[in-house]
Amino acid sequence: MGTTELFILITDIIGTAAFAVSGALAGVRKRMDIFGVNILAILTATGGGIIRDLIIGYTPPMAFRNPFFVILAAIAANITFAFLYWQHRSGRKMPDKAKNIYDKVFFWCDTIGLAAFTIDGVHTGFFTSFSNNWFLVIFLGVVTGVGGGVMRDVLSLEMPYIFVKHIYAIASIIGATATYLIFLGTDSAASAMLAGFLIVIGIRYLAARFRWNLPKVDN
Numbered sequence: 001m002g003t004t005e006l007f008i009l010i011t012d013i014i015g016t017a018a019f020a021v022s023g024a025l026a027g028v029r030k031r032m033d034i035f036g037v038n039i040l041a042i043l044t045a046t047g048g049g050i051i052r053d054l055i056i057g058y059t060p061p062m063a064f065r066n067p068f069f070v071i072l073a074a075i076a077a078n079i080t081f082a083f084l085y086w087q088h089r090s091g092r093k094m095p096d097k098a099k100n101i102y103d104k105v106f107f108w109c110d111t112i113g114l115a116a117f118t119i120d121g122v123h124t125g126f127f128t129s130f131s132n133n134w135f136l137v138i139f140l141g142v143v144t145g146v147g148g149g150v151m152r153d154v155l156s157l158e159m160p161y162i163f164v165k166h167i168y169a170i171a172s173i174i175g176a177t178a179t180y181l182i183f184l185g186t187d188s189a190a191s192a193m194l195a196g197f198l199i200v201i202g203i204r205y206l207a208a209r210f211r212w213n214l215p216k217v218d219n
Contacts, residue, residue: 026156
């Protein structure tokens with residue numbers, strides 16, 4: 001296994017676990033049972049990849065060819081559910097200084113998942129017969145990054161995160177574009193993907209830290 005393949009595997013594992021935790025947290029907040037939490041977590045972790053594979057005609061999608069990531073998402077979801085269930089049943093209260101801990105965990109898991117799957121989508125685009133189509137390659141990165149989160153939000157009856165929260169899809173677009181351009185300039189997929197990964201995380205952090213949002217009309 002080469003450096004690039006190992007890097008992709010690591011980011012896929014990190015992204016799957018992170019998105020699964022964010023999906024599980026969303027399910028628990030909506031008072032779903034353990035089955036609902038698992039379904040939401042798995043769709044959050046694999047939804048973007050499924051959409052990506054359908055777009056490029058790779059069927060059945062990888063999530064159905066290799067169940068490793070579905071199983072990983074289910075494990076992460078059940079660990080999250082078990083921890084929260086135990087905390088609730090034990091009557092434990094979080095200290096005041098950590099009252100927003102779930103929001104912070106959700107934010108970072110969602111951000112890491114977004115970054116990991118954005119570069120994964122671009123990497124997939126590099127090695128298709130459409131690799132010279134810059135629009136498609138960047139679009140694959142974005143849809144892989146945001147697709148699972150949109151599924152999570154829709155199924156949990158929330159306005160999709162990409163439309164209302166800070167700089168979300170924009171971070172994915174910038175990260176995907178940077179990954180593509182750096183790859184063209186250096187011909188190093190690993191360097192390009194690492195840069196794109198860090199760019200997405202950096203933009204999301206700065207957007208949350210300084211409350212950057214796109215313009216909107218408040219009624």
